[in-house]
Amino acid sequence: MTVFAGRIARVRELGIVVALVVLFGVTGAVNPAFLSPAGLRDILLNSAIIATLAVGQTLVVVTRNVDLSVSSVVGISAFGGALILADHPQVPIPVVIAGCVLLGAACGAVNGLLVGVAKVPALVATLGTLYAFRGVDHAWAGGRQVNAADMPPGFLRLGSADVLGVPLPALVALTVLLAVGWVLRNLPQGRELYAIGSSPEAAVLAGIPVKRRVVSAFVAGGALAGLAGVMWAARFGTVDATVATGKELDVIAAVVVGGVAIFGGSGTVYGAALGALLLSGITSALAVLRVDALAQTAVNGALILAAIMLDRLLALRVARSLRKRRRDAR
Amino acid sequence: MLALREVSKSFGAVRALRGVSLDLAPGEAHALAGENGAGKSTLVKILSGVHRPDEGALLLDGEPVEFHGPADARAAGVAVIYQEPALFPDLSVAENVFMGRHPRRSFGRVDRRAMRTRALDLFSRLGVPLDPARPARGLSIADQQLVEIAKALSRDARVLVMDEPTAALSGPEVERLFGVARSLRDQGRAVLFVSHRLDEMFALCERVTTLRDGAVVATDVLADITPDDLVRRMVGRDLAALFPKQPTVPGEVALKVDRLTREGVFTDVSFEVRAGEIVALAGLVGAGRSEVARAVFGVDRRDAGSVHVAGRPLRAGSPTEAMAAGVALVPEDRRQQGLVMDLSIERNIGLTTLKWGLLSRAAERARATDWAIRLQVRYAGLTDAVTVLSGGNQQKVVLAKWLARKPRVLIVDEPTRGIDVGTKAEVHRLLSELAAEGLAVLMISSELPEVLGMADRVLVMHEGRLVADLPRAEATEERVVAAATGRPA
Amino acid sequence: MRVDRWETLVVALLAAVTVAASLGVDGFANGSNVAFLLLDVTEIALMALTMTLVIVAAEIDLSVASTLGLCCAVLGRLWTAGLPIEAIMPICLVTGALAGALNGLLVTRLGLPSLAVTIGTFALYRGLAYVILGDQAVADLPPAYTGLATQSLGPIPLLTLLVVVLAVAAGILLHATGLGRAVTALGANEEAAYFAGIRVKRIKFWLFVASGTMAGLAALVFTFRYASARADNGVGLELAVVAAVLLGGVSIFGGRGTLAGVVAAVLLLAVVRNALILADVANEVLNFVTGLLLVASVLAPNLKVRLERKPVQ
Amino acid sequence: GGTTRSDVAAQRSAAPAASTAPAAADPNAPIKPGLKIAFLPKQVNNPYFTIANRDGVAAAKEFGGEGKEVGPSEASASSQVSYINTLIQQKQDAIVISANDPNAVVPALKQAMAAGIKVVSYDSDTAQDGRNVFVNQASAEDLGRTQVQLLAGQLGHKGKIAVLSATPNATNQNTWIEFMKDELTKPEYKDMELVKVAYGNDDDQKSFTETQGLLRSYPDLAGIISPTTVGIAAAARYLSDSDFKGKVKLTGLGTPNQLRAFVKDGTIEGFELWNPGDLGYLAGWAAAALASGQITGAEGERFKAGRLGEYTVGAGGEVLLGKPTVFDAQNIDDFDF
Numbered sequence A: 001m002t003v004f005a006g007r008i009a010r011v012r013e014l015g016i017v018v019a020l021v022v023l024f025g026v027t028g029a030v031n032p033a034f035l036s037p038a039g040l041r042d043i044l045l046n047s048a049i050i051a052t053l054a055v056g057q058t059l060v061v062v063t064r065n066v067d068l069s070v071s072s073v074v075g076i077s078a079f080g081g082a083l084i085l086a087d088h089p090q091v092p093i094p095v096v097i098a099g100c101v102l103l104g105a106a107c108g109a110v111n112g113l114l115v116g117v118a119k120v121p122a123l124v125a126t127l128g129t130l131y132a133f134r135g136v137d138h139a140w141a142g143g144r145q146v147n148a149a150d151m152p153p154g155f156l157r158l159g160s161a162d163v164l165g166v167p168l169p170a171l172v173a174l175t176v177l178l179a180v181g182w183v184l185r186n187l188p189q190g191r192e193l194y195a196i197g198s199s200p201e202a203a204v205l206a207g208i209p210v211k212r213r214v215v216s217a218f219v220a221g222g223a224l225a226g227l228a229g230v231m232w233a234a235r236f237g238t239v240d241a242t243v244a245t246g247k248e249l250d251v252i253a254a255v256v257v258g259g260v261a262i263f264g265g266s267g268t269v270y271g272a273a274l275g276a277l278l279l280s281g282i283t284s285a286l287a288v289l290r291v292d293a294l295a296q297t298a299v300n301g302a303l304i305l306a307a308i309m310l311d312r313l314l315a316l317r318v319a320r321s322l323r324k325r326r327r328d329a330r
Numbered sequence B: 001m002l003a004l005r006e007v008s009k010s011f012g013a014v015r016a017l018r019g020v021s022l023d024l025a026p027g028e029a030h031a032l033a034g035e036n037g038a039g040k041s042t043l044v045k046i047l048s049g050v051h052r053p054d055e056g057a058l059l060l061d062g063e064p065v066e067f068h069g070p071a072d073a074r075a076a077g078v079a080v081i082y083q084e085p086a087l088f089p090d091l092s093v094a095e096n097v098f099m100g101r102h103p104r105r106s107f108g109r110v111d112r113r114a115m116r117t118r119a120l121d122l123f124s125r126l127g128v129p130l131d132p133a134r135p136a137r138g139l140s141i142a143d144q145q146l147v148e149i150a151k152a153l154s155r156d157a158r159v160l161v162m163d164e165p166t167a168a169l170s171g172p173e174v175e176r177l178f179g180v181a182r183s184l185r186d187q188g189r190a191v192l193f194v195s196h197r198l199d200e201m202f203a204l205c206e207r208v209t210t211l212r213d214g215a216v217v218a219t220d221v222l223a224d225i226t227p228d229d230l231v232r233r234m235v236g237r238d239l240a241a242l243f244p245k246q247p248t249v250p251g252e253v254a255l256k257v258d259r260l261t262r263e264g265v266f267t268d269v270s271f272e273v274r275a276g277e278i279v280a281l282a283g284l285v286g287a288g289r290s291e292v293a294r295a296v297f298g299v300d301r302r303d304a305g306s307v308h309v310a311g312r313p314l315r316a317g318s319p320t321e322a323m324a325a326g327v328a329l330v331p332e333d334r335r336q337q338g339l340v341m342d343l344s345i346e347r348n349i350g351l352t353t354l355k356w357g358l359l360s361r362a363a364e365r366a367r368a369t370d371w372a373i374r375l376q377v378r379y380a381g382l383t384d385a386v387t388v389l390s391g392g393n394q395q396k397v398v399l400a401k402w403l404a405r406k407p408r409v410l411i412v413d414e415p416t417r418g419i420d421v422g423t424k425a426e427v428h429r430l431l432s433e434l435a436a437e438g439l440a441v442l443m444i445s446s447e448l449p450e451v452l453g454m455a456d457r458v459l460v461m462h463e464g465r466l467v468a469d470l471p472r473a474e475a476t477e478e479r480v481v482a483a484a485t486g487r488p489a
Numbered sequence C: 001m002r003v004d005r006w007e008t009l010v011v012a013l014l015a016a017v018t019v020a021a022s023l024g025v026d027g028f029a030n031g032s033n034v035a036f037l038l039l040d041v042t043e044i045a046l047m048a049l050t051m052t053l054v055i056v057a058a059e060i061d062l063s064v065a066s067t068l069g070l071c072c073a074v075l076g077r078l079w080t081a082g083l084p085i086e087a088i089m090p091i092c093l094v095t096g097a098l099a100g101a102l103n104g105l106l107v108t109r110l111g112l113p114s115l116a117v118t119i120g121t122f123a124l125y126r127g128l129a130y131v132i133l134g135d136q137a138v139a140d141l142p143p144a145y146t147g148l149a150t151q152s153l154g155p156i157p158l159l160t161l162l163v164v165v166l167a168v169a170a171g172i173l174l175h176a177t178g179l180g181r182a183v184t185a186l187g188a189n190e191e192a193a194y195f196a197g198i199r200v201k202r203i204k205f206w207l208f209v210a211s212g213t214m215a216g217l218a219a220l221v222f223t224f225r226y227a228s229a230r231a232d233n234g235v236g237l238e239l240a241v242v243a244a245v246l247l248g249g250v251s252i253f254g255g256r257g258t259l260a261g262v263v264a265a266v267l268l269l270a271v272v273r274n275a276l277i278l279a280d281v282a283n284e285v286l287n288f289v290t291g292l293l294l295v296a297s298v299l300a301p302n303l304k305v306r307l308e309r310k311p312v313q
Numbered sequence D: 001g002g003t004t005r006s007d008v009a010a011q012r013s014a015a016p017a018a019s020t021a022p023a024a025a026d027p028n029a030p031i032k033p034g035l036k037i038a039f040l041p042k043q044v045n046n047p048y049f050t051i052a053n054r055d056g057v058a059a060a061k062e063f064g065g066e067g068k069e070v071g072p073s074e075a076s077a078s079s080q081v082s083y084i085n086t087l088i089q090q091k092q093d094a095i096v097i098s099a100n101d102p103n104a105v106v107p108a109l110k111q112a113m114a115a116g117i118k119v120v121s122y123d124s125d126t127a128q129d130g131r132n133v134f135v136n137q138a139s140a141e142d143l144g145r146t147q148v149q150l151l152a153g154q155l156g157h158k159g160k161i162a163v164l165s166a167t168p169n170a171t172n173q174n175t176w177i178e179f180m181k182d183e184l185t186k187p188e189y190k191d192m193e194l195v196k197v198a199y200g201n202d203d204d205q206k207s208f209t210e211t212q213g214l215l216r217s218y219p220d221l222a223g224i225i226s227p228t229t230v231g232i233a234a235a236a237r238y239l240s241d242s243d244f245k246g247k248v249k250l251t252g253l254g255t256p257n258q259l260r261a262f263v264k265d266g267t268i269e270g271f272e273l274w275n276p277g278d279l280g281y282l283a284g285w286a287a288a289a290l291a292s293g294q295i296t297g298a299e300g301e302r303f304k305a306g307r308l309g310e311y312t313v314g315a316g317g318e319v320l321l322g323k324p325t326v327f328d329a330q331n332i333d334d335f336d337f
């Protein structure tokens, strides 16, 4: 019977794996360069930041919340980090990275307190902080731009260096993914996040410290957004106050495409990361396939829809076969 | 062991408890009786740390304690089964049972295997064939209740508080639950048992405390009093017959169900209900009764078979059409299916009679008032959200909402679940009166006395099939139970 | 205590801010500024009306701005192709309706969450706009219509009258008709509404169609008002619309909200922005204030409820 | 029946714009004291505009006026219109604007002009009837052609090239690209082929991905022109740590500060840009000249622009800043913007 639950869990990600295989297969067949080592490296690099963000977002979304402010947190962290690197080159890089993560965590804490303690619905609270954090970022930057030449080359190298042939940002994202995935699956604290998302009232009755868990989910999500900000600065090398504007919808799309229920309670970070991979894969594929530039956005949207529909249809099929067998499976 | 001293609790203007004292002794099962809205659940929630008393104190082993939340109560050894199941639909049944106190392995990891075996063990003690790995979503109310029970039992607590745990259960499950509760009691635990079924209190408990309007009326030793005494304490007066079924002459066939099948749920169900007739659908939990009702009403699709109302076929899967044909369904899960909890009482009652055009508030109010009075709903104002009503009063609102439509065929799924004796008699009288006026009633009930007392005919389901059709005269407790458990009568 | 009292607060705040701005900000309280201010929120106000219904029904439509863009593109394309504008306008509305219908179908027939669906169509519709109109900017629109879009009847812009009429209609629909009650009920508890015979899916479907159609109407207004049809018309408006609706006290979880609150919120946001810009407050502060208003909008009544929860002795 | 496009065109030609004969310019009029001049960029906090407007405000100070920068934080025409209205209410003397949509801002700008406010467009022009003068950073033709020439020089006039632009709707970029295409039809470019125009939407990530896409789908690509500062920086960053560094040539429009690192590490040989500070400065002076009556926007009028010297209004009310500067390893350290 555990097979059952296991099967459902696997099927939830199956849809998107199928979509990924199709995407890579078709694109690779048309243009083998897409699947060359360098091509794959590009895709990993492209998806690293969004994947990191999607993992953080998943933490929040499973608790039946959402963090729209991620893009602003990435922006503020990227700018903050770049500014310190440019103006205070004596500060060691690891300290800067830690600082950015902390800055992100602090933003996450603001969201977490608003949502967990002050009981502002997450969509409202983080739509508010989406504006507010960006406002702070703009005020801080005041039109300034930090350029590649202003930042230490050692830092910029982090954005593209390879370890064993795999780009460093992708490794970071993978590490984050595995760590968070492990916590969510194996630790009671992780399970409790799912419980909160599945039924907040029942979670209170079960004696789960709901506030604390929700706040920590936001803080962790914020910290990952801070990390993503550093990755952004290292990778693009040009940072101003508009960094990552509008990326919040991409992140949420990745999470949703990855099969994480937007109303909480189910879904995995692996799915979300696959979703991120799929979405950046689509963008890359469209660029590689010589799809008419004007049609790209439309095709992108259509593919997102196709992916969620595929996922849904597979889930429905499973549900149907499950009902047929329910009598014996009760 | 656990005691309340002079506890009061108000919600706004409503004084739910006033100066209540209660002692739970080790090795004793204590019953809590009272009408709907008397304050039983509020008392339970104070014991479990959900609410904090405005005045008065909680004593644990003689020492005053304060519970700041359910976690505190749990730490103090209090396990609670709430009146409304509160499960995590997305999580597995096993995880539901152990949420908040997972068994651990190295590195603080959750021990899934232990969770599974312990859940299986609990379910076998309760005699429920539930799969611990299935998600809680889609469990019937009864199964949900059983998971709640397993949850509380798994806690191995010193005090077990049960708020109407049996409301959705039928005979055998209740028996098993009592078996487990008795053995806990005999191990020196304290048990608090809330129910509207008097026989159950007498069967399980030693003492009973009766609440009326939030205050304690009396605490009696059950062996010294009769059910009538208890009813008098609760209601403050004597009650007329509980099941006042008037004899009626069945008229035309109002509802005809033919070979109805929904794969994996029920098979080949055929029956008729005539105008003026009350037909009971009996069976064990999970026999598929509610599912039949849902398919007849059209909220679930059917895979085969047909439904006719007054000779006209009903299209599958359209509640709107069923309603237009005069069918009404009072569903079993009032919070999810019966009520829009955030809406006011009057708007809930008005929900079934909505027309597309402009609404008349006056008419809506008038209809709501009318039905609220007829069903004796206890409320502060008709504009209050139904959330603030006690469980039984919520049930009455659901009834009112459907009766307001003046249906031709009324399907009621556990119509008196969680309703107190006084109101139950009232509901029964009402059903019987409506039947006498020509209404066809299909009543699903897990309470055998209700089935036997009210029905003109008893249909019994077992594992998704209709196994018996007994006229009133032949419907005895033995025959119904035999059919329901699949034994030849 | 009533939970839906936030909109009174928004109205009060609107009044207060308006008075303060009239007294304290040069150039605020003059006819042309007020007329412009009203005119400037037309599209947001229009889309907020249907968005309110959609959110009360516990769904969301993030594709509205993209639908607007798509309709603008269709308009531009057909206009350059030589069709008369009188024929293009209904086509524009139908395009919006179709876009909404696709959202509605995916949500109701496949049971997909609307947030997911409309993030997808958010990209799809904007993309289609580019496919249809490409990088063209169509500006030679008929002066009769572009003029009409900025015309006033006395001190009040014509378009504002349109908004008022539609707002009243939407208000009656939501608050005084059975359909509106059904929308509220299904937003608060879809299953119970379904059990009560409410045609949940059908209603939701038509709400999305309405939302799309309204985006089509907003597209007409936008195009004529700015005399410019481009594929990127209205980029980013969806968040402004959602923000206004939420500020108006509509619960994001559905089942609760009033149109009066939303209209007041649209105006409040507009007045605050206008006054702050007039007072030469930097743009970043403006964004900050918008964010703060949003959060405060929910925080304030929450705190109020908390204070009132204190037991009465 | 109904109104079609040709009807409108017919009407327009039938009723020639009743151009109110402009008051004659008085080239010797002194600059009025205390002129209020507002700079309305496409987007505030954009480094390029920050530089331009800083010098514009400085210019205002030089001639005893008062300059300020206002504007939206997202580059959209509709929010610019809100700002134009506000500036009308504030009774500014002149508005200096870089239009997000050349047409959408025109109705509002006309109102401003009706209220006696002078309008100067800079960087990105509006439709002609929406402004008095356009301060052009460099002629679109020059820019388009020189970028091709620059790249052709680096490539030896041979190979496939691509363009990485901003958004498909970016007016400036589209004009330049037209001139690039035209330049490429000349015989000396017969061995060069423009294979694709890609759009990075002025978004780092998208520009990055598009650059990769170009390189993967055209493995024999020889060069990329990116006539947008965001695009060229992203492309440079990608090339700088890919195998294509130095092999695929990159040029376009960018600021020296942004690209300094890439010129030094050999990713970019050379690129061009005008001085944005000078652009804002000149626009500021042009606004003052208009508001003081020194010029009206008619061809041939002349005005002084502080440290930049004297300028002449050209055809269509255009004032040309000058030729763009080409930056390379030799001169890049002489610039700081």
Ligand SMILES: Nc1ncnc2c1ncn2[C@@H]1O[C@H](COP(=O)(O)OP(=O)(O)OP(=O)(O)O)[C@@H](O)[C@H]1O
Pocket: B011, B012, B014, B015, B016, B034, B035, B036, B037, B038, B039, B040, B041, B042, B043, B083, B387, B388, B389, B390, B391, B392, B393, B418, B420
């Ligand atoms: N959260 C609340 N807010 C306001 N009033 C409440 C709330 N909870 C309970 N009440 C009121 O307190 C009174 C007691 O309710 P309670 O649920 O304790 O009754 P009960 O005895 O459990 O009834 P039942 O047998 O119907 O379950 C009722 O009048 C109810 O309306």
Ligand SMILES: Nc1ncnc2c1ncn2[C@@H]1O[C@H](COP(=O)(O)OP(=O)(O)OP(=O)(O)O)[C@@H](O)[C@H]1O
Pocket: A330, B137, B138, B139, B140, B141, B142, B143, B168, B265, B283, B284, B285, B286, B287, B288, B289, B290, B291, B292, B332, B446
């Ligand atoms: N919505 C649902 N989704 C999945 N399974 C369900 C659903 N509702 C009920 N079931 C399952 O179908 C079976 C029949 O349930 P049903 O509620 O019809 O039984 P019943 O005879 O009415 O018993 P009860 O006394 O619990 O109402 C049970 O095993 C139950 O767990």
Ligand SMILES: [Mg+2]
Pocket: B040, B041, B042, B083, B163, B390, B391, B392
């Ligand atoms: Mg109760």
Ligand SMILES: [Mg+2]
Pocket: B140, B289, B290, B291, B332, B413
């Ligand atoms: Mg049932």
